[in-house]
Amino acid sequence: MSESRAFCPRCGDAVPERSASDADGGPDGTASERASGHANDPLRPGAEVELCDSCYFEDFDFVDAPERIDVRVCSCCGAVHRGKRWVDVGAEDYTDIAIEEVSEALGVHVDVEDVAWQIDPEQVDQNTIRMHCYFTGVVRGTPVDEQVTVPVKIARQTCTRCGRIAGDYYASIVQIRAEDRTPTTEETERAEEIANRIVADMEETGDRNAFVTETSETPDGLNIKVSTNKIGKKIANKMVEEFGGTVNDAETLVTEDEDGNEVYRVTFAVRLPPYTPGDVIDLEDDGGPVIVRSARGNLKGVRATTGERYEASYEEGNSPEARRLGTLEDAVETTVVTVEDDNAVQVLDPETYQAKTVARPDYFDPDAETVPVLKSRAGLHVLPDERDD
Numbered sequence: 001m002s003e004s005r006a007f008c009p010r011c012g013d014a015v016p017e018r019s020a021s022d023a024d025g026g027p028d029g030t031a032s033e034r035a036s037g038h039a040n041d042p043l044r045p046g047a048e049v050e051l052c053d054s055c056y057f058e059d060f061d062f063v064d065a066p067e068r069i070d071v072r073v074c075s076c077c078g079a080v081h082r083g084k085r086w087v088d089v090g091a092e093d094y095t096d097i098a099i100e101e102v103s104e105a106l107g108v109h110v111d112v113e114d115v116a117w118q119i120d121p122e123q124v125d126q127n128t129i130r131m132h133c134y135f136t137g138v139v140r141g142t143p144v145d146e147q148v149t150v151p152v153k154i155a156r157q158t159c160t161r162c163g164r165i166a167g168d169y170y171a172s173i174v175q176i177r178a179e180d181r182t183p184t185t186e187e188t189e190r191a192e193e194i195a196n197r198i199v200a201d202m203e204e205t206g207d208r209n210a211f212v213t214e215t216s217e218t219p220d221g222l223n224i225k226v227s228t229n230k231i232g233k234k235i236a237n238k239m240v241e242e243f244g245g246t247v248n249d250a251e252t253l254v255t256e257d258e259d260g261n262e263v264y265r266v267t268f269a270v271r272l273p274p275y276t277p278g279d280v281i282d283l284e285d286d287g288g289p290v291i292v293r294s295a296r297g298n299l300k301g302v303r304a305t306t307g308e309r310y311e312a313s314y315e316e317g318n319s320p321e322a323r324r325l326g327t328l329e330d331a332v333e334t335t336v337v338t339v340e341d342d343n344a345v346q347v348l349d350p351e352t353y354q355a356k357t358v359a360r361p362d363y364f365d366p367d368a369e370t371v372p373v374l375k376s377r378a379g380l381h382v383l384p385d386e387r388d389d
């Protein structure tokens with residue numbers, strides 16, 4: 001119908017009728033922000049009329065690209081500075097980072113459909129990558145394409161985290177110690193494992209402030225310096241959960257930060273129990289030596305004379321009055337001569353090779369030809385056979 005013909009508000013040419021769906025928004029103008037291609041009709045304020053194709057394309061800008069992009073990259077860990085903070089982008093190399101930054105920075109006109117694009121990076125020098133970007137799309141039924149070149153300048157810096165690590169920064173020390181002994185290799189290795197695990201877990205959640213500054217052996221144990229008090233506390237608690245013992249924490253005022261807040265460094269002193277599983281101890285209570293099974297909570301174990309269970313009282317906790325006779329690992333294999341009765345067995349003394357009658361614990365295997373024994377100040381005792389066969 002010719003009466004409904006519209007005219008381009010800019011040049012006055014007749015505009016072919018477009019279906020309602022082609023023209024986004026209606027004449028009521030509810031959308032506050034519109035894509036270009038519309039203009040107000042001076043004769044009918046508030047109403048909008050579309051530009052003709054030729055006026056539309058005169059103003060049309062397919063790709064909006066910055067003249068150049070500056071990226072701050074940590075030369076140590078590859079983190080990229082965005083907004084006000086450093087973020088890990090998981091990029092393989094600087095080209096990867098440049099591609100990602102360009103993708104973020106480029107804008108494409110909202111009217112264009114079927115947009116496709118490709119990037120051809122050109123390394124200009126060590127810190128400059130020229131990104132040749134080629135775009136295609138369709139607008140108003142017309143294929144459009146555009147090529148833009150954006151130089152990406154890489155500034156190599158050191159992120160806060162790497163700077164702190166390099167400066168040996170730490171907020172907390174975990175001291176791994178043990179009562180009346182030095183921690184075992186198993187315990188100190190486990191402490192390091194726990195520390196690294198906790199930090200790795202925190203890093204995985206995007207926490208860039210979690211790291212182990214330093215692990216150092218001391219004559220009486222191990223010191224682990226970590227970046228936050230929270231990590232120190234977690235390590236200490238996990239150690240006690242696994243091995244028993246106690247934690248004490250002590251704050252030391254280190255300094256004041258820029259805002260005048262006091263900064264404390266917290267030392268978590270882990271005191272592992274005096275005995276560890278596998279220790280053979282003498283409680284001097286006539287019940288015979290005890291093979292320690294657990295030192296978490298109250299000390300628990302079995303008697304080397306009978307195989308009966310032993311548990312220290314609540315007051316004794318994990319450190320009953322005792323002396324250490326040795327460990328399961330100190331046991332030597334010896335020949336069983338004869339089983340005398342339910343309570344006694346004859347074995348060869350591993351030092352003198354004389355047959356000796358010793359107590360028969362219930363873990364003793366009557367069919368065994370040899371058994372592990374421990375010769376100590378408390379005498380000769382058959383130990384449980386715990387070799388891996």
Ligand SMILES: [Zn+2]
Pocket residue numbers: 008009010011012013051052053054055056
């Ligand atoms: Zn026009």
Ligand SMILES: [Zn+2]
Pocket residue numbers: 074075076077078079158159160161162163
């Ligand atoms: Zn870094």
